[in-house]
Amino acid sequence: MGTALKVLKLLDSFSLQQPELGLSQIARMNQINKATALRYLTNLADYGMVEQDPQSKLYSIGTAPLRLANLREAAKPRLTAARIVMKAQVLKVHETMHMSLLKSDQLQTTLVEETQAHSVRISIGTSEILPLHATASGIVSLAFGPRNLLQHVLDGSLPTYSEHTLTNPDRLMDLVDETLHKGWCESVSGYETGVHGFAAPIFGEEQTAIGAIACVIPQPRVTSDLRSAVLDALSIASKEITSVYGGQFPANYRLNQLQTS
Amino acid sequence: MGTALKVLKLLDSFSLQQPELGLSQIARMNQINKATALRYLTNLADYGMVEQDPQSKLYSIGTAPLRLANLREAAKPRLTAARIVMKAQVLKVHETMHMSLLKSDQLQTTLVEETQAHSVRISIGTSEILPLHATASGIVSLAFGPRNLLQHVLDGSLPTYSEHTLTNPDRLMDLVDETLHKGWCESVSGYETGVHGFAAPIFGEEQTAIGAIACVIPQPRVTSDLRSAVLDALSIASKEITSVYGGQFPANYRLNQLQTS
Structure with missing residues (x-):
């Protein structure tokens, strides 16, 4: 060195x-x-x-x-840089990825990078509000996001979107705990039947998640090989996009824990 | 090196x-x-x-x-750092300094550091709106600030605050030109009779002034020695606070031109 x-x-x-x-x-x-x-x-x-x-x-x-940070931001705005990171990972896993950011207590889809490799793929609109209790991105945000977010969600109603939506507060808290431990979340048909979602956190300056990066796959295509490729891709994207946002990983968050599920 | x-x-x-x-x-x-x-x-x-x-x-x-910028901001927020810079200069010139920032088309006093060396001194409230055409800080903001700011001021009325307030658009433009050339501005009794103000720009990311740093002195105390000490102090404060705000000086702005008035 x-x-x-x-x-x-x-x-x-x-x-x-x-x-x-x-x-x-x-x-x-x-x-x-x-x-x-x-x-x-x-x-x-x-x-x-x-x-x-x-x-x-x-x-x-x-x-x-x-x-230097201002120069960087003027030359390569965050969203552009995040999109470049996502493009590279979508080319590896051939599945749609999306990035969502927390705006106060709402999680909003900000970037969508659709795969071009399959005609059957998940299509998502940008600016879509993702329910926090019913999506992998949402659960990740509850686990790693601002402290009061989980309580806020538990205080509200937990609407049903599909027969698999988690509406039991205790089970929701269990999944949040599991996510905190694993570092990522998997949600099967919680928001839309037939959609398999994986998500990892994007951290901001305060070591708190500012959003999530997710990969969404039509259920029948999920194999164990694809699953591990997706976790690899999310691990890289989570690290690089956190960096693009000038974020800090919490000391106890292991970057590679995504792979060691 | x-x-x-x-x-x-x-x-x-x-x-x-x-x-x-x-x-x-x-x-x-x-x-x-x-x-x-x-x-x-x-x-x-x-x-x-x-x-x-x-x-x-x-x-x-x-x-x-x-x-790193986020770490810095968490450890030493900009306003705190700017205040430390101002304190050091006030101790040198023994006159009150204030920093004002542009919020869209208004210039607002954000920090005031009063001298403790004189019982006769200028007292200013924070959050005071400074008229752009009638103060040294305002003229500096017109000269180095966003392009449309000067036009905006010329399109409006130019209220009179004292018998020395510049209300003639042509004379105002002359003073702005002179300020652009010199890098700083001096205003005598333009806002309040008996107050002598000096100001230099604070630049932001786009090489545009985001505000001004000023020194305000009761008229009878201004001597040529004090004047040159004040310009020195403003030169240092302008440079250091621009740095605190992650700003960039325009290529043609000479930092030391303050002294070579």
């Missing part, structure tokens, strides 16, 4: 939990001596990647990333 | 005008050979600071800055 990359990796020392760090702490976290850590930090500070508080002497992320 | 800083400086090659660049172009812009440029870019790409389009092979800013 080149020096420059080692210097950049120092930035990984900072987190929401530890936004400010002292020199010794950074040296220890990166298993380097203090002189080296200081040299690296000075390089980062010279570019504005980190800054040091003149009083406390603690380091934190600087302002250069703000400028 | 260490290698790591040289690697980071490569990020300066990207701009709103040139968000995507090829290897040769980057090498040329940084006066290094292509092998070195490739090595540097690979380091940056490994951390996600840049990314390469698989088809066009062009490089652009990656997604790592988005994540």
Whole structure:
């Protein structure tokens, strides 16, 4: 690993939990001596990647990333970048994928990338509101999204969309727990009969899901091979789109847990 | 300059005008050979600071800055950081400073940092709306802000606040031109008699002013020494707060032109 990359990796020392760090702490976290850590930090500070508080002497992320983030957003807006990620995965699994984002307590389909490989495929409109208790994307949002979302859904009614819709609050909470544990969700015919959905979370800045990336497949086509290919694709898309949104994965969310179902 | 800083400086090659660049172009812009440029870019790409389009092979800013920018914002929100910048400058010039931000076509005082050094000082409320044609902050916003703002002001009425308020559209346009050229604005008693105001722009992502940083002084205290100290302070504050907002200075705006009035 080149020096420059080692210097950049120092930035990984900072987190929401530890936004400010002292020199010794950074040296220890990166298993380097203090002189080296200081040299690296000075390089980062010279570019504005980190800054040091003149009083406390603690380091934190600087302002250069703000400028670069704005440049990035102007050049490659998030939705365009997310679409590119989805296109690549749809080409691998040959099934329709969609991305949905939470707007306050509603989950809204924002991007749809239809497969062109099958004439029988799931067609979804963008801006469609997905019921939180009846779709894989919804369950994922309940599991990883804002804390009060699940309570809000449980406080409301749980409408029936098909004979498989989960309308029992206890069973819904069980599925949310299972999803929290697995990192992804599978929903069979919960919203529409014959539609098999898989979804994984997209995380935002606060390590909270801001939405979900899903793959929807006509039931008869789901095989165990396709299932594992889809989980692979969702794992990659979840990671890359979280990155596109500048999001942070929760510490206990294992990116590869999707595959080890 | 260490290698790591040289690697980071490569990020300066990207701009709103040139968000995507090829290897040769980057090498040329940084006066290094292509092998070195490739090595540097690979380091940056490994951390996600840049990314390469698989088809066009062009490089652009990656997604790592988005994540870092969000971390920064969570740890040090913009307003807090801007206030720290202002405090440092107020301690130098011993006069009240305020920062105002444009909300659509209104300029609103957002932060006020009063000097404690004088009992006679300017007191301003936050959330006060500043008239665009009658304050130094307003003129700066007209000069460097969104294109349609000046026309909008000229289309409306130009109310009188004091006997020195500029109400003649031609004279207003002259002052805007002069401000564009100088990079800052001075307004004497335009809004309130006896108040001498100096202001410099704060730029946002699109190289357009999102607001202004100003220093307001009771008229009798303005000397040529204080004037030049204030312009120094505004120059620093303008640069640092633009950075706090992730903004970009227009290519033709010289940061130090404030001093060379």
